[in-house]
Amino acid sequence: MKSTPSKGINSLAFCALALALSAAPACKKAEAKTKGVGDNLRAFLIKNCADGKRYCQVCAYGGKPTIMAVVDLEDKGAEKDLVQIQKMLDANKDKGLTAFALYGTFKNGMFSPVKDDDAAAKKLKSTTERLGLSYPVTLLPTKYSEKELKSYTPFVDAYEVKKSRTLMLADAGNKVLWSATIADGSAETQYKNLETALKKNL
C-alpha cells in the first residue's frame, strides 16, 4: 500500500507524541534544594566514620531537633564548631537535641565526596576521639548502588551548601529554623545566635 502525504504527517505526529510522552518523566520538576531557613532537611545517605555503616542520618534522627554541620575535610577551623555543638548537645540532652557532622570536600563551591573515604573515615575517627564528640561524624559516600539511588537523592542534588562550616538547625518536624556559615571573625556571635534559636525552639 502506498503511503499518502496525510498518512506520513499522521505518523510523524504520532512519533512526536510518543517521543514527548516518553520524555515526560525526565521533564518532571525537580524538588527544590535545601538551602536554609524554611526548607526541610532532606534524607540522604551517609557513611558513619565510627563503624563504616551507610544509612540515612536524617531518618535515624526522625522526630528530633537536629544540628547538621557541613564541613570540608581540610578545614581545621571547623573543629571549633564541632566542639561547640557538643557543648550544646550536652546542655540540651533532655530536650532531645541531636547532631551530626557531615564531611566532604568543596570543589568550585560544590560539596562533593572525598576521594578516599576509607582513609578519611580513619582520620575522622581519631578526630572524633580527640575532640570528645559523642555524636556521629559522617562522610558523603563516594558511590551509590542503583537501589540506593531509587530511595535517596545524593546530598549534592538535595542541598545547596556552598561553603564549609555551614550549620543548620532543624526542628522535630525537620524544618530548618536557623542556618549560618561560621566565619572565624564572627564565630562567637554565630554560636550565640544558634543558642538563642535553640532556647526559643526546643
Added chain:
Amino acid sequence: MRVRVLSLLVLIGACKAPEDAPPPPQAPAPILAQWKALFPSLKGAPMAGAPAPLLSALPKNKPVVVNFWASYCPPCLAEMPMFQKLHESGHAIVGVSMDAEDKKLAAKLLASNGARYPNLVLDQASMKAVGLALPEGLPFTAIFDGRGALKNLISGKLTQPEVLAALRAAQ
C-alpha cells in the same frame, strides 16, 4: 551421610515459607514501659478531621500495627505498599505521620504510594513527644494485641513476613 542431611536441612530452610520469619526481637522493658505511658497522651487527626486521642482511632478486638512515618524518610515510604497489602488482606494497620506541619504533603505521599489504610497526622506536641521517645528514628512500628495492650516496638524498615511474625507473637 552427614553432608546429605545438612544439605537437606539447608534446602528446607531455603524453601521455608516467607510467613515463617522469626518475630522481630522484643523491645527492652524500659522502652516498652515508656511507650505504654506515652501512647495515651498522643493525639492525631485523620487526613481530614479534628485531632483525637490516637488510641481511640485504633481498631478494637484484633491485633493492630501502628506505623510511625514521615515524608522525609524514604524507608518509611518504601514500607507503604507492604502495609497496604496487609491492610487488603484484613490486618489492622494504622499509619501515623510525623508531618504535623504539612498534612497536605502527607496526604499526597500516601496517595502516590498507594496507601489507603487509615492514617493520622500527629499534632505538634505529640510529634515532639514521639521524637523524644524514638530509640532509633524512623520508621518505627508498634504492635498492639487484640485487647489494646502494647506488645512490641520495632525500629527500622520491616518486611511483610516480619510484620506477620510480630502480629502472631502478639496474639
